[in-house]
Each structure stands twice: as C-alpha cells, then as structure tokens.
Amino acid sequence: MPVYIGKRLLVAIPTLIIISIFVFSLQKLLPGDPVLAMAGEERDPATLEFLREKYRLNDPVIMQYFYWLGGVVTGDFGISLRTNQPVLELIGDKLPVTIQLAVMAMIFALVIGIPMGILAAVWKNSWIDYLANLVALSGLSVPNFWLGIMLILLVSVNLGWLPASGYESIFVDPVRSIQTMIMPAFVLGTALAAQLMRHTRSSMLGILSADYIRTARAKGLSPWEVIMSHTFRNALLPIVTMIALLFGELLAGAVLTEQIFTIPGFGKLIVDAVFTRDYAVVQGVVLCTAVGFILMNLIADVLYVLLNPRLRATL
Amino acid sequence: MADAPVLSVQNLKTSFLVDGAWKSVVRDVSFDVMPGETVAIVGESGSGKSVTSLSIMRLLHADSSRIDGKVLLNGRDLLSLTEKEMRGVRGNEVSMIFQEPMTSLNPIFTIGRQISEVLTRHKGMSKQEARAETTRLLEKVRIPNGKARFDDYPHQFSGGMRQRVMIAMALASRPKLLIADEPTTALDVTIQGQILDLIKVLQEEEGMSVLFITHDMGVVAEIADRTIVMYRGEQVEAGATEDIFLRGRHPYTRALLSAVPKLGSMANRRWPTRFPIVDATTGEAVEPEEVADTVGKGKTPILSVKNLTTRFAVRSGLFARQTGSVHAVENLSFDLFQGETLSLVGESGCGKSTTGRSIMRLVEPTDGEIYLDGYNVLQLDQIGMRNMRKSVQMIFQDPFSSLNPRMTAGASIAEPFIKHKLGTTREAREKAADLLERVGLSASMMNRYPHEFSGGQRQRIAIARALSLDPKVIVADESVSALDVSVKAQVCNLLLDLQQSLNLAFLFISHDMAVVERMSHRVAVMYLGEIVEIGPRAAVFENPQHDYTKKLIAAVPVPDPARRGIRRGLADDELKSPVRPFGYEVPSRRYREVSAGHLVQVA
Numbered sequence: 046m047p048v049y050i051g052k053r054l055l056v057a058i059p060t061l062i063i064i065s066i067f068v069f070s071l072q073k074l075l076p077g078d079p080v081l082a083m084a085g086e087e088r089d090p091a092t093l094e095f096l097r098e099k100y101r102l103n104d105p106v107i108m109q110y111f112y113w114l115g116g117v118v119t120g121d122f123g124i125s126l127r128t129n130q131p132v133l134e135l136i137g138d139k140l141p142v143t144i145q146l147a148v149m150a151m152i153f154a155l156v157i158g159i160p161m162g163i164l165a166a167v168w169k170n171s172w173i174d175y176l177a178n179l180v181a182l183s184g185l186s187v188p189n190f191w192l193g194i195m196l197i198l199l200v201s202v203n204l205g206w207l208p209a210s211g212y213e214s215i216f217v218d219p220v221r222s223i224q225t226m227i228m229p230a231f232v233l234g235t236a237l238a239a240q241l242m243r244h245t246r247s248s249m250l251g252i253l254s255a256d257y258i259r260t261a262r263a264k265g266l267s268p269w270e271v272i273m274s275h276t277f278r279n280a281l282l283p284i285v286t287m288i289a290l291l292f293g294e295l296l297a298g299a300v301l302t303e304q305i306f307t308i309p310g311f312g313k314l315i316v317d318a319v320f321t322r323d324y325a326v327v328q329g330v331v332l333c334t335a336v337g338f339i340l341m342n343l344i345a346d347v348l349y350v351l352l353n354p355r356l357r358a359t360l
Numbered sequence: 361m362a363d364a365p366v367l368s369v370q371n372l373k374t375s376f377l378v379d380g381a382w383k384s385v386v387r388d389v390s391f392d393v394m395p396g397e398t399v400a401i402v403g404e405s406g407s408g409k410s411v412t413s414l415s416i417m418r419l420l421h422a423d424s425s426r427i428d429g430k431v432l433l434n435g436r437d438l439l440s441l442t443e444k445e446m447r448g449v450r451g452n453e454v455s456m457i458f459q460e461p462m463t464s465l466n467p468i469f470t471i472g473r474q475i476s477e478v479l480t481r482h483k484g485m486s487k488q489e490a491r492a493e494t495t496r497l498l499e500k501v502r503i504p505n506g507k508a509r510f511d512d513y514p515h516q517f518s519g520g521m522r523q524r525v526m527i528a529m530a531l532a533s534r535p536k537l538l539i540a541d542e543p544t545t546a547l548d549v550t551i552q553g554q555i556l557d558l559i560k561v562l563q564e565e566e567g568m569s570v571l572f573i574t575h576d577m578g579v580v581a582e583i584a585d586r587t588i589v590m591y592r593g594e595q596v597e598a599g600a601t602e603d604i605f606l607r608g609r610h611p612y613t614r615a616l617l618s619a620v621p622k623l624g625s626m627a628n629r630r631w632p633t634r635f636p637i638v639d640a641t642t643g644e645a646v647e648p649e650e651v652a653d654t655v656g657k658g659k660t661p662i663l664s665v666k667n668l669t670t671r672f673a674v675r676s677g678l679f680a681r682q683t684g685s686v687h688a689v690e691n692l693s694f695d696l697f698q699g700e701t702l703s704l705v706g707e708s709g710c711g712k713s714t715t716g717r718s719i720m721r722l723v724e725p726t727d728g729e730i731y732l733d734g735y736n737v738l739q740l741d742q743i744g745m746r747n748m749r750k751s752v753q754m755i756f757q758d759p760f761s762s763l764n765p766r767m768t769a770g771a772s773i774a775e776p777f778i779k780h781k782l783g784t785t786r787e788a789r790e791k792a793a794d795l796l797e798r799v800g801l802s803a804s805m806m807n808r809y810p811h812e813f814s815g816g817q818r819q820r821i822a823i824a825r826a827l828s829l830d831p832k833v834i835v836a837d838e839s840v841s842a843l844d845v846s847v848k849a850q851v852c853n854l855l856l857d858l859q860q861s862l863n864l865a866f867l868f869i870s871h872d873m874a875v876v877e878r879m880s881h882r883v884a885v886m887y888l889g890e891i892v893e894i895g896p897r898a899a900v901f902e903n904p905q906h907d908y909t910k911k912l913i914a915a916v917p918v919p920d921p922a923r924r925g926i927r928r929g930l931a932d933d934e935l936k937s938p939v940r941p942f943g944y945e946v947p948s949r950r951y952r953e954v955s956a957g958h959l960v961q962v963a
Contacts, residue, residue: 256463264451264478354513
C-alpha cells in the first residue's frame with residue numbers, strides 16, 4: 046500500500062509542475078497591469094518603477110517563475126497586492142468556510158442521490174424510476190443561482206426559517222453555522238445529487254444483470270442482501286471515482302453559491318482577487334484548488350483499490 | 361413413498377412479455393426426477409432448456425415472464441408459493457450451478473463468505489459454525505489445500521476451481537435437487553472431466569437428484585439416467601438415455617445425434633470427411649462421401665514456421681520492471697501445404713491462438729521465422745504486411761462480435777476487396793454476391809445487417825469475408841466452437857467444400873478434439889506454448905505417444921451411453937501457467953520420430 050501511494054504521489058509531481066507553469070503564465074497573459082492597480086490614482090513613473098523593482102516584475106519571466114515557485118515550496122505564496130496580507134493567511138482564513146460548504150453539499154448529494162439511484166435501478170421503469178429521473182433532470186437543469194434566490198425568497202423572506210445570508214464559524218457557534226449553511230449547501234448539492242443518482246442507477250443496473258447476482262438470488266438470499274451487499278458494494282466502485290471528480294465541480298459551483306449567499310469563502314476570495322488583479326492570491330487559490338483536486342483523486346484511487354480485492358492483490 | 365419423484369414438472373409453460381405481447385418460449389414440458397436420479401435436458405440454443413431450469417427456480421424476472429403449469433418439489437407446488445417461501449427453497453432444497461464460473465461468483469467477497477452465507481441463511485448457523493462447515497465443504501469438492509483458501513477471492517482461482525466453489529456452495533445446505541445449467545461448457549476438456557467426475561461422486565455421497573442442462577451429447581451419454589430432448593421450446597422426446605441414443609424416434613433427436621462429432625469416428629478413413637447431414641423433419645441421413653486428397657505434398661509448403669517464439673513481458677513493482685514473461689509460444693516449427701488442414705489443439709493458455717495471431721503479425725513474435733506464400737513475414741514493412749495479408753486471412757470464434765453491426769453483409773465482404781484496390785466498387789459487389797452464394801447464403805442477403813442473421817449465418821458471412829481476397833491460407837481460430845452442433849456440422853462441411861474447390865490451406869485452431877479429428881490432415885498438440893506431439897491425424901489419434909495427448913483424448917466425453925458412469929480418475933489439478941521468471945532458461949527440446957511425420961517431444 047505505501048508503495049502504491051508513493052507511486053501515485055510521484056506521478057502527481059509532473060502534473061503539479063505543469064499546473065504551476067500554467068497558473069503562473071495565466072496571470073502573465075491576463076490583460077491589465079498589477080502595478081497600476083496597486084498604485085491607484087498615483088501615476089508617478091518613479092513610484093511605478095519602484096513597485097516593479099520591489100515585486101521583481103522587471104526580471105525575465107522565467108526568473109519570476111522560479112522566484113515564485115521557490116516561495117511556494119517554502120510556504121510563501123507572496124503578499125496580497127490588495128490587502129497586504131500574506132496569501133497563505135488569506136487562504137487559511139477562507140478555506141475552512143468553503144470546506145464546510147463543500148462537505149455539507151456533498152452530504153446532501155450523497156444522501157439524496159445514492160438512495161434515489163438505488164431505488165430507480167431496483168424498480169426500473171416504474172413510477173419510482175420516472176420520478177427519480179424527473180427530480181434528477183430538474184436538479185441538473187435548474188440553474189444554481191435561480192434556485193438559490195428562490196429559496197432565499199421562500200425560506201428566509203417569507204417563512205423566516207433560516208438566515209438569508211452571512212456566515213458564522215462552526216467553531217464559534219455550531220448551530221448558527223449549520224443554519225446559515227443549509228440553504229447554500231442544498232443549492233450546491235442538488236446538481237451533484239442528480240449526477241450521482243444517474244450514475245448510481247446505471248452502475249446498479251449493470252451489476253443487477255451480472256451472473257453473480259443470479260447466483261445470490263439462487264442461494265435464496267433476501268432482496269435486501271442481494272441489493273445492498275451483493276449489488277451495491279460492487280456498484281460503489283465507479284461511484285467512488287465519480288465522487289472525487291464531483292469535488293472539482295463542487296469548487297466551481299461554490300464560487301457562484303458563495304456570491305449569492307454572501308459567504309466569505311474561497312469562491313469569493315478568488316472572484317475578488319481576479320477583479321482586482323491580485324495575482325498572488327489568484328495563483329495561490331488556483332494552486333491550492335489543484336492540489337486539493339489531486340489529493341481527492343488520490344484518495345479515490347486508494348479507496349477504489351481497497352474496495353476491489355482484485356486490485357488489492359497487486360499492491 | 362420411495363418411488364415418489366423429488367421433482368415433478370407438469371405442463372410447464374413459460375412466456376415472456378415481448379413488445380407488449382406474451383410469447384411462449386417453453387411449451388408443455390412435463391417430466392419427473394426420481395430420488396438419486398440424473399436427468400438431462402439437452403437441446404441447442406433457443407430450445408428453452410435454460411428457461412425451463414430458471415422457471416423451476418422462479419428466477420426469471422417476475423414482471424416480464426409468466427409461468428404456468430405445476431412444479432412439484434416433493435409434492436409441494438413451487439409455483440403457488442409466495443416469493444418469501446420460495447426464498448426458503450432456493451439454495452436450500454434446490455440448488456443451482458451455472459455455466460460461467462468466471463462470472464458467477466461475486467468478485468468482492470471471499471469465497472468462504474459466499475459459501476457460508478448459504479449456511480447462515482438457511483441453516484441458522486453462527487459465523488464460526490459456518491466457517492467450520494465451509495472448510496469441510498471446500499475439502500469435499502477437492503479444492504487442493506481447501507482449508508487455507510477460505511479467505512481467498514474468486515480471482516485467485518482458476519475456472520475449474522471456481523466451479524468447484526460453486527458446487528460447494530450448492531451442496532452447502534444438502535439440497536434434494538441440484539440443477540446444473542451447462543456447468544462444464546465453459547471449461548477446458550480435462551477440467552470438464554474432473555468436474556463431471558466430481559458431480560457423480562458427490563451425487564452418490566449425498567444421494568441427491570441432479571437435473572443436468574447441456575447441449576453436449578457426450579456429456580449426456582456419460583452422466584444421465586434419463587434424457588429429455590428439447591427443440592424450439594418443446595419437449596420432443598423423453599426416455600432412458602440409452603433408448604434416446606440407440607432408438608431415438610423423433611427425427612430431430614436423430615438429426616442432433618448424427619451431427620455430433622464423435623471422437624474415434626474417423627478410424628479407417630484417409631482424408632477429412634464431411635459430417636452426415638440429417639434432415640430434421642424426416643430423420644433421413646445422407647451418408648458423407650469421402651473427399652479426394654487435396655494436399656499438395658512434395659511442393660514447397662505454403663506456410664512454413666521455424667522456431668517461432670512469442671513472449672509477453674510481465675511487469676511489476678515501482679518502476680514496472682520486467683519480472684518475468686508469459687511464454688505464450690515457445691520454439692514452434694511446422695509446415696503447412698496447399699490444400700492441407702493442420703490443426704492446433706490444446707487447452708486454454710496453451711498458445712494456440714497466439715500462434716495464429718503471430719503468423720498474421722497481429723501480435724509481434726519475439727523470435728523465429730515465418731515464410732508465407734513467398735513472404736518472409738517477420739521482415740515485412742507496413743506495405744509488405746498489407747500485401748501479405750492478402751494471402752492469409754482469419755476467421756474468428758464469435759460470429760456476434762466479429763462483424764461490424766453497422767455494416768451490411770455485402771459491405772463487410774466487399775470491404776477488404778476495395779481496401780486492397782483489387783477492383784472497382786461494382787466488381788466488389790459482384791464478388792460479394794458470388795461469395796455469399798458460395799458460402800450457402802443468397803446474393804439477395806447483401807443489404808441485410810448482421811443482427812438479421814443467425815449465428816451460423818454470420819459465421820458464413822465471416823468466412824465469405826475471409827475469402828474475398830482469394831487467400832491461400834486461412835487461420836480459423838475456434839471458428840466453429842461457438843456454434844450449435846447441427847450448425848457446427850454444416851459450417852465444417854462448408855469449410856471442407858471450400859478446401860476442395862479452392863484448394864485452401866487451413867490452420868485450424870480448436871480445443872474440440874472430435875471436430876479436429878474430422879477436419880484435419882495433420883494435428884499438432886500444444887501444451888504450455890510448445891508442440892508436444894505432431895503428426896498425421898490418424899497417427900496422433902490412434903497411436904498417441906505423449907502423456908498430455910493421451911490425457912486430452914481420454915477426457916473427451918463420447919456420445920455413447922455404454923460409457924455412462926465412467927470415471928476418469930483424473931488428478932484434481934489445474935492447468936499450469938506459462939509464466940516464467942525473468943532470465944528463465946528455456947530447455948532445449950528433443951523430438952522422437954514415431955512414424956513418418958509423427959513426432960513426439962521426449963525431453
């Protein structure tokens with residue numbers, strides 16, 4: 046097992062290098078001069094030149110890349126041009142917020158999507174199947190922001206059950222924290238739930254027609270045992286991989302959701318950073334996201350191997 | 361009450377819901393299975409034999425199937441039970457084993473768990489008790505070192521061993537009736553012999569009845585007390601196995617029996633001989649005439665293989681270092697003459713298919729020389745290889761997946777002709793029409809798609825496609841193995857006819873000894889990538905020298921009811937693996953000449 050994880054980590058290194066080059070050059074290609082943004086109204090050439098020297102923007106691009114990479118490797122993501130805070134600190138502040146949102150959204154997605162998928166597969170072509178498909182299609186086709194606004198109108202404005210926006214750290218006031226997060230998490234989770242449902246359904250259908258399910262039925266096992274232990278355990282394998290990929294989608298969705306519910310998370314951080322050309326922050330956020338995504342996939346791969354005895358043997 | 365049947369099926373009728381209408385697939389089937397008796401249901405694909413067994417177990421999809429009639433198990437009608445009561449019958453009073461041992465076990469659970477599940481479910485055993493009983497069962501089905509394999513997963517077992525696990529599972533609750541649905545069809549012939557032996561022994565020990573579903577008349581003759589012949593959903597004949605074989609009354613029964621290739625039927629014949637064709641409606645047999653000699657001996661061989669070796673690297677570890685190789689084909693040499701059929705026989709993993717593919721260069725050989733119709737095959741560049749493939753064509757096993765479903769039969773046959781620029785599109789169509797007639801179809805079928813043809817017809821299309829380049833050599837890789845017996849006989853006859861008229865050379869790759877005996881001029885027996893015995897057909901079959909050849913011939917079930925209850929006493933071993941560690945020194949082999957052209961490996 047350690048060998049396998051080590052191998053996967055080694056494979057991740059070139060990916061990370063490519064991502065870092067991409068991230069670094071992306072901001073060089075963006076229109077707009079960060080120095081102008083920093084200087085504000087001040088257009089004194091001497092000041093601009095001073096700032097350029099200070100941030101080493103006059104050096105060759107390749108050198109700038111290595112300065113930056115050297116910093117990143119030692120945990121120095123630079124200083125936000127906008128707030129003068131270290132980028133790492135900014136990320137450290139915002140990341141837990143988005144992680145909480147993502148985890149809650151994923152819980153929603155799993156709790157809704159997987160049972161719905163199982164039911165739809167077991168009662169294929171029945172009203173349950175059609176209903177599940179209808180719900181899934183709605184989940185996929187209703188835009189996030191619209192659903193969010195409608196929920197705020199209904200649940201917060203009209204019924205007054207949940208706060209419309211804002212954020213409270215889960216470590217300060219857990220109840221309030223979860224209350225503020227329920228709606229955003231639900232909004233973010235619906236599209237994922239729909240995809241998970243479809244994926245679970247087709248995966249279950251594939252397994253249900255397998256020879257060994259016939260064997261399980263011929264043994265006289267109960268439908269519960271046949272479906273949950275013999276079928277679902279097998280159907281889970283591709284779903285685990287899917288969940289890891291969905292986390293990427295989750296981060297993309299979080300950007301929008303955090304805007305609607307004015308949650309001070311990662312998504313808001315990146316949007317603000319892009320608008321103000323806060324390069325260091327953009328780079329830090331994108332790199333963090335990429336590392337997170339690679340980690341999720343690594344975890345999915347490891348889980349896949351652990352769940353699958355045929356692969357376990359090759360470790 | 362000793363004479364009461366264990367199972368009594370009365371007027372069984374099973375229908376499937378197809379496009380909103382009920383279509384009956386099994387009609388009016390009635391039979392009894394007495395205590396300790398073995399009854400075989402035999403028939404070709406589509407005869408309804410498997411549906412009958414699934415109907416008895418009520419394992420068909422409840423929404424799209426309807427079962428009428430009576431299925432009495434010790435007097436209790438299974439069809440009137442609730443689904444919950446039925447679950448108490450399945451795996452408990454009636455157990456079932458299936459055709460595909462490779463896919464019939466759940467890959468993510470240990471085999472121990474899968475067997476003990478039956479015991480905890482039906483016998484109310486605790487986990488520890490079930491574990492103890494399971495290890496006993498694993499020993500009982502003669503899995504070597506069975507005790508230690510409780511926690512192993514299905515993928516760690518070979519096909520034959522997995523079937524033993526299935527049998528252990530089926531026997532766990534000591535059922536009164538075992539339904540075996542083609543349990544040996546997917547197995548190699550020596551393994552099939554072992555499994556048949558095992559079923560016979562266990563039946564005696566446990567005193568259970570067996571309902572045996574198969575398409576193989578040889579297996580029927582060996583195992584069944586009574587036989588039921590099914591044809592297109594109906595029971596055409598039932599009786600004692602001996603009566604069915606020797607005094608079958610129904611024309612279909614006689615047609616089926618005469619189409620079965622019988623090992624040993626070629627004694628005293630010099631050349632390959634057509635199968636007798638029996639009219640399924642009248643039962644009249646047409647005796648086959650012996651064909652003329654087609655072999656162009658004395659000339660240069662059309663295909664000459666010298667020291668062919670094909671190995672595949674086995675890699676593992678952190679940097680995928682090569683740790684060993686699969687010695688798929690090892691130092692193989694043979695000649696094939698114009699108009700001759702050379703068969704490569706052997707069991708799975710013996711390298712017979714890899715040999716065919718190496719000759720076509722569909723896989724790259726490691727070493728050796730191949731001369732084909734003047735081409736030095738292993739020295740050819742891309743263009744040369746394309747030209748070379750005009751001389752050698754291949755026919756594959758599965759007629760369902762080897763034709764492109766989006767191309768018409770005519771287009772499939774014409775494509776090689778057009779791609780090799782042998783003529784205009786119009787000429788290609790004429791050629792395709794001509795070839796369709798030649799393989800026994802009609803030119804009007806040109807515009808039909810593969811799904812509109814039966815399996816046998818598709819294989820004829822595949823043959824026509826192979827012929828469209830006027831090849832001199834055809835590599836037929838298990839080309840008749842997937843076909844029903846009667847269709848198999850027809851396709852074999854077609855191949856023999858084509859050899860007569862076109863003077864084709866066949867490299868006939870097959871695991872089926874009886875078909876090989878019928879089809880070949882010469883036979884090469886392969887084992888672990890090497891030829892262990894090669895020679896004229898009569899010499900190899902009538903005077904086998906190598907132990908493996910003898911074992912292979914002895915394992916073939918012969919459709920002769922006099923052999924019922926035969927025990928082969930084969931060792932419960934597995935096929936050996938051709939994987940060798942890196943740096944393995946291949947021993948040099950020596951051959952002894954038994955008679956002219958009959959060579960046997962001695963060391």
